[in-house]
Amino acid sequence: MSNKYFIYTWGCAMNEADSQRIAGWYEVQGFQLADKIEEADEIILTTCSVRKSAEDRVLGLVVNLVKQFKNNKKKPKIILTGCMLHYGEEKLREILPNVDEFKHITEIGFDQPSVRKDKKHALIPISTGCNSFCTYCVVPLARGREKSRSETDIVNEIKKLTEQGYTEFTLLGQNVNSFGLEKIGMSMRKRLDSNKILPSNRSQYKVFKGDPPFVKLLDKICVLDKVKKINFMSSNPWDFHDELIFCIARNPKINRELHIALQSGDDEILAKMNRGYTAKQYLTLINQIRKKVPQVSFTTDLIVGFPGETEEQFQHTVDICRQINFNIAYINRYSPRPGTISAKLYPDDVHDLEKKRRWQILDEMINRKE
Numbered sequence: 334m335s336n337k338y339f340i341y342t343w344g345c346a347m348n349e350a351d352s353q354r355i356a357g358w359y360e361v362q363g364f365q366l367a368d369k370i371e372e373a374d375e376i377i378l379t380t381c382s383v384r385k386s387a388e389d390r391v392l393g394l395v396v397n398l399v400k401q402f403k404n405n406k407k408k409p410k411i412i413l414t415g416c417m418l419h420y421g422e423e424k425l426r427e428i429l430p431n432v433d434e435f436k437h438i439t440e441i442g443f444d445q446p447s448v449r450k451d452k453k454h455a456l457i458p459i460s461t462g463c464n465s466f467c468t469y470c471v472v473p474l475a476r477g478r479e480k481s482r483s484e485t486d487i488v489n490e491i492k493k494l495t496e497q498g499y500t501e502f503t504l505l506g507q508n509v510n511s512f513g514l515e516k517i518g519m520s521m522r523k524r525l526d527s528n529k530i531l532p533s534n535r536s537q538y539k540v541f542k543g544d545p546p547f548v549k550l551l552d553k554i555c556v557l558d559k560v561k562k563i564n565f566m567s568s569n570p571w572d573f574h575d576e577l578i579f580c581i582a583r584n585p586k587i588n589r590e591l592h593i594a595l596q597s598g599d600d601e602i603l604a605k606m607n608r609g610y611t612a613k614q615y616l617t618l619i620n621q622i623r624k625k626v627p628q629v630s631f632t633t634d635l636i637v638g639f640p641g642e643t644e645e646q647f648q649h650t651v652d653i654c655r656q657i658n659f660n661i662a663y664i665n666r667y668s669p670r671p672g673t674i675s676a677k678l679y680p681d682d683v684h685d686l687e688k689k690r691r692w693q694i695l696d697e698m699i700n701r702k703e
Contacts, residue, residue: 335365339373339409343390344381346566347505348415350456351438352379355414356448358441366448370401373409378432380415382471384668388417392429399431412436419475419672443486446493454501455494459487459550463507464515465569467596468607468674469636469667472507481506481513484550488557495559502554503564510572513546548580555584566592567634570618571609582625589626590660593618594634598650602639605679612653619657632661635695638688639667640679647691654699662699664692 338359342352355377356366367373376398381387395411402408412434413425420428422435439461449455460481463472491502506512544552554560563586570593581587593615597603600611610618622629635650654662666688669676 335363336374337367337372338364338375338377339367339370340377340379341394342379343387344379344383344416346456346503347458347461347507348379348381350447350458350505351415351441352377353447353449353456354438354441354443354445354458355379357445360448361445370398374407375410375412378411378413378415380413380417382416382419382475382670384665385670386668391417395429395431410434414438416471416475419471443482443490452498454503455491455499456503456505457487457491458482458505459509460506460512464511465508465609466607466674468605468678469639469670471670471673474672476507479507479511479515481515481546484513484546484553487550488553491554491560492557495557500559500561501564502560502562503566504550504554505566508567508569508572509565510545510547510568510574510577512550544576544580545574548574548576551577551580551584551587555586560586562586562588564588568593569609570594570615573618573622575621578622578625581622581629589628590630590632591622592632592634595650595653595657596634596636597639597642597646598653599642599646600649602642602646605641605675606636606639607674612649616653616656630660631657633657633659633663635662635664636667637664637691637695638683640669640675640682642667642683651694651698654695659699662695664695664700666692 340352340356342348378391380391398411410433411431413429413432414436417425418435418437425435460479462477462479464479466473551563554563573593595615596606596608598612603611619631637647669681
């Protein structure tokens with residue numbers, strides 16, 4: 334009888350793709366997916382660390398699993414992976430003593446096919462890690478510096494999947510725009526060193542010649558006959574270069590709903606976040622895309638209650654959201670994450686009830702509009 338595995342996944346599409354890779358690795362080892370948690374020999378937790386509430390759900394689940402299997406002769410092995418690894422194994426063993434193993438997704442790799450339930454649409458990671466160093470974000474701590482897969486490997490994976498009937502693909506990265514740049518000795522973003530927030534200017538980083546690697550990758554995927562639709566996320570607005578806009582315009586296979594994170598509509602808050610653009614620059618980018626791609630629409634990410642955010646600053650976010658008219662917004666209430674710059678520099682001084690009120694205003698305006 335084969336051993337069985339079971340996977341819990343929290344968080345973003347990248348975590349979902351990681352879980353698909355983990356499932357592929359287990360099945361290559363001869364494991365089968367358990368229909369019920371009670372049947373599992375190994376339980377894998379693909380964790381999210383974007384907010385404390387996401388981590389709390391992991392802690393609660395582990396407690397419940399221990400209770401559930403307390404009197405069972407068969408106790409499954411519990412393995413934790415994902416963004417909570419940024420705490421380090423020593424700290425994790427302190428807060429999660431009942432977890433048996435802590436495993437980084439890089440140990441899995443891309444040598445085996447992912448296991449996907451959807452047979453038409455595939456998530457395709459093109460890079461991992463991040464070089465942007467937004468002050469609130471734990472991703473560079475959890476996933477490390479940005480590292481891109483080879484263009485050849487990505488295109489070959491998509492070709493194989495089209496032969497299996499897949500027609501729609503979503504390319505994933507913490508910042509897909511900078512795909513491949515680290516391989517040619519370039520970083521489109523200055524590193525955030527010590528506790529200093531470095532000024533960024535989108536135009537000054539246009540140093541590559543010709544099309545950037547991400548545009549070249551998109552063009553190579555678009556020419557594949559069996560590919561019908563391409564999505565990508567996430568894009569940082571500060572390096573959403575003109576070449577990418579032209580690429581979208583000339584390739585009708587690229588989805589006309591683009592996800593571009595705004596986070597805040599206030600310049601002072603954006604600077605404290607180290608986002609690298611102003612609200613005006615973001616709005617200019619949106620208008621530039623609309624001129625070249627008339628059918629385009631937008632989704633975004635927003636954070637409310639960032640340290641020091643006043644009512645006036647929040648209203649700046651409301652105003653720009655009204656101007657842009659996003660289809661969907663993924664709205665987060667600020668939560669200080671251990672080890673991040675914002676947690677070190679700024680007190681979490683916006684009350685939880687106020688964060689909830691601001692969240693509700695944006696949610697009703699964007700996500701619940703008729």
